[in-house]
Amino acid sequence: MKPFRYQAPGSVDAAVEAVDPMGIAGQGGAFLAGGTTLIDLMKLHVVTPPSVTDVKNLGLDTIEESGGEVRIGARVTMAEAAEHPIFVERAPALSDALWKAASPQLRNVATLGGNVLQRTRCPYFRDNVSPCNKRDPGSGCAAIGGINRLLAVLGTSENCIATYAGDFANALILFDATVETQRAGEGPRQIPFDDLHVLPEDHPERETMLGDDELITGYRFDLPDWARRSVYVKARDRESYAFALASAAVALDLDGxxxxxxxxxxxxxxxxxxxxxxxxxxxxxxxxxxxxxxEAGRIAFEGAKGYEHNAFKIPLGRQVVAKAILDAAGMDISGASDSGAGGTSATSEGAN
Amino acid sequence: MADETMTFDQTPTQDVETQNKVASAERAAENANVGAAISRVDGPLKVTGQARYAADFSVPNPLYAHLVISTVGKGRITGIDDGAARRVKGLREIYSHANKLDNGSAPFFAAGGQAQQSWEPFAEPDVRFYGETVGLVVAETILGAREAAAELVFEYESQDPAAVFSASGVERQEMPDKSTTKGDFDSAFEAAPVKIDSDYETAPNVHNAMELFATTAHWVGDKLTVYVPSQWVKGFQVGLAEELGIDEANIEVVCPFVGGGFGGKGSLFTWVSLIAAASRDLGRPVKLYVTREQGFTTASFRAETRQSVRLGAAQDGVFQALEHTGEELTSRADNYFVNGQDATIRMYQADAIRTKLTTVHADRQTPGFMRAPAETPYFFGLESAVDEIARELDMDPVELRIKNDTMVDPVDGVPYTSRSLKECFRQGAEAFGWSDYTPEIGSKNEGEWLIGWGVATSTYPTQMSPCTVRIHLDVSGEARLQVASHDVGTGAYTVLTQAVADELGIPVEKVRVELGDSRLPPGTIAGGSISTASNVSAIMIACERIRQRLGLERGGDNDLAAAFENFGQGGIEEYAEWNPPGAKKNAPKTLYNGKVTIVGGPEESYTAFAFGAIFSEVRINRFTHEIRVPRMTGAFAAGRIMNAKTAKSQYLGGMVWGIGHALLEAAEVDPRTGAYMNDNISEYLVPVNADVPNMDAIIVPEVDDKVNPAGVKGIGEIGIVGVAASIANAVHHATGTRLRRIPIRPEDLIQA
Structure with a gap:
């Protein structure tokens, strides 16, 4: 790890003033929350920020609801959100996506503000050696033609096929959430969550529309009653603590x-x-x-492009989507607020 | 011990009641040939963090080292830009071929030496594989060393490596002297009415022990102490002396605890002499921690194999012809191979048998031992093929295996010392519920789950090694055993404690065991499942002499105080050497020179193997195609079991690893560079607790009074053997898809 300057300002305003602009190749300053991506990549010298601005003194650590709108602070941990009754009972897809991610140790420190910004696990990005347009713009993409089993089939470009590796964001995106941010010298900004991440296209080094000094402070969204009928199905090589081969978050509003x-x-x-x-x-x-x-699964993967080792994700993803739809449809949500069980035990048996 | 005496707070009996709730322990307790299921004597030290692993030892005022590994798969170093690295605060020195350290090479372990590979790092600017150690940075702090290493720029003249079987530049070496022929295979196979001819592949595996590799070197004058994770401290001492050009009497290798060895710590790592030489050069102790990523390439690994099995049978299922051929990847320079066909051909009777071995030299690191090195890959081939022919014959796969069981080694025509394969299948089948097996594909399916059952034979050769021990007993009834053997997490401290207590008739609380230090009497390499049989056999000799000298009766109600009164001394000490039958007469003496002698398995007048049967249930979700193993039963007969609890733990550990071997583990080589692209434990997966919900290991009673004085067969490796085939066979039962390449993954079961 390269030496860096550490600071822990006491307010959001001070934090966004203090951070060194990050720059597109990640060589500027960085915000530090749980650090589960940042510290990892700093150890690998993939990211070498001259300064790290810790957000630990900024509050932003509550989940609130008023008038049907849920607000989540950016420093709420994955573990706190995963077991929060609002999600467990009324949006099980969100709770499931968190439970099925990482390990207890990681969930205890990783925050939701950082989680949606989790960097890719693409090995060519992480090895700090191979050509990688995300790490070293213009150098090429070693993943295309390389070991790419875990990489993406949707939203790729000839410059990058790195997978977005997180889970929570894939469920949050169902709810038309708004991301609340702040940057130096400006007031709070509201960004539709759908717009937060940008496709790699010709600039894989740019992953979000956030400014270099912009900090996610929280999320808010309306939680409709039918969010109770939602699931997160995650297919993975082993039963726990593995990234998704394919996952699907589904919420259904059913009439019979x-x-x-x-x-x-x-x-x-x-x-x-x-x-x-x-x-x-x-x-x-x-x-x-x-x-x-x-058929819905097939449509979801129309336009997908498979590579040497990951083409299986197209038929797999199709079937994972199908299972999520069937599981959601099969949920008994009449007593959900009593049982609190959410969708975790739902299966599609009987819907075959 | 180097600088301390360890005492164990032994809690041998408190949880026996709990243990008895476990069905297999109950079965074991009824059997006189099974030792008490006491908890590990070193357990409290481990769970309270007091057990000191190699990297835990403190040395005065150390420097810290970091390895620099190559980022090309083949080529030459043409220059090193160390400008930025030398500006890092606290940097002390950067070593490479350009300023080579004062060390040399030792012979390759597979050629009778100790070193993990035959060539010496830094001897030349050549790069032989991706991730080879090409530089060493030493600094005042570990972070400084890593930072400077990251700032170093090695310039290469790079060539395209041939790193995988399919690469055009690999060199094939046929090994006719490793082949076996019995009868006329071609005619017998031609004539067989039912036959299969299938090819199988296994993936490269990496040990990934919990304990990372590390080395600390500490010189005091011309005396060197090295703390290094090791399954063979004596060999490390001897090899290191050769590499450093000093008298081995001046070297002590210390490693009282190993956080998982699995074979990966059995041969002398290339960096140990680098660290010792750097420490000598800089006049300060030097500590090295090897990162998880670097551990993938700077140590050994289990190489990939390609196999072909041709098996012919009569209509009644009697095997008539078996051919097993294998190709194994190895490094360009070293001809390492495991030749597991030598075990597979001894499982079942057949009149005509043939094997063939080819090594394939590629631009990769030299492979080495990994749990059941030969049997793990090759029993995937054999036991898959047996399942395939059971399908062809329309026979129950358990019945077919029992039908072809043999009490005579089919290759050499000599008897097995004991062989309880039938009983393993009987007990395993009963516990698993095999009587409910229905052979039709998919007949067990439930809802969205495709369910299959599979079975396979497990085995491991019973091997032994010369061993020397020293035992001290005093008038207070305290005994101390000293031997430079190892507890790599297997329970050796515990079972050797039990052996001494048993032989001397004293409570286990009164026995202290010292292991893992090269100054102790030379013991066994922790490999080949030889440790317990060999150490206990030596312990029996030493204890018998102590009993004779003191006039004690084995198993008698002895008055120790009176015995010492008569003896006229307060203490007694015996040094004993055990040399297994079949070993050269001077084998214990050559142990002092670090020479490993292993006998057993197929020998001239007998064949010694332990046997087992593995039953697996797999469930495959028809939407997600996730493959899970909710249930597995292993039944093993391995002679005398020293401790039912640690034995069960060994079996289960092997079975869990077998799940990983079958479904998860593969080092992913990018053929363009030779790099492992999943060099971390996030993408190189092993099973987690959620993957092993219901595993049981049955200790099948067996008495073997021929194999060695201890009657012990060894259990460290057998648990993993056959597991991959039993899972693959179950996958076939569930889906009708025969998968002949492991790991088996969801994509193998998806019809696009």
Missing amino acids: DTIREARVGLGGVATVPWRAREAEDFLQGKTVSEDTAL
């Missing part, structure tokens, strides 16, 4: 067996948190069945 409205988010398969809007449109008004669910 008929889908009034569907929300579908994808993870482990795309370069950014992914909303499958065409699949949502297709599902609207349809009757729940396995065929319908599989």
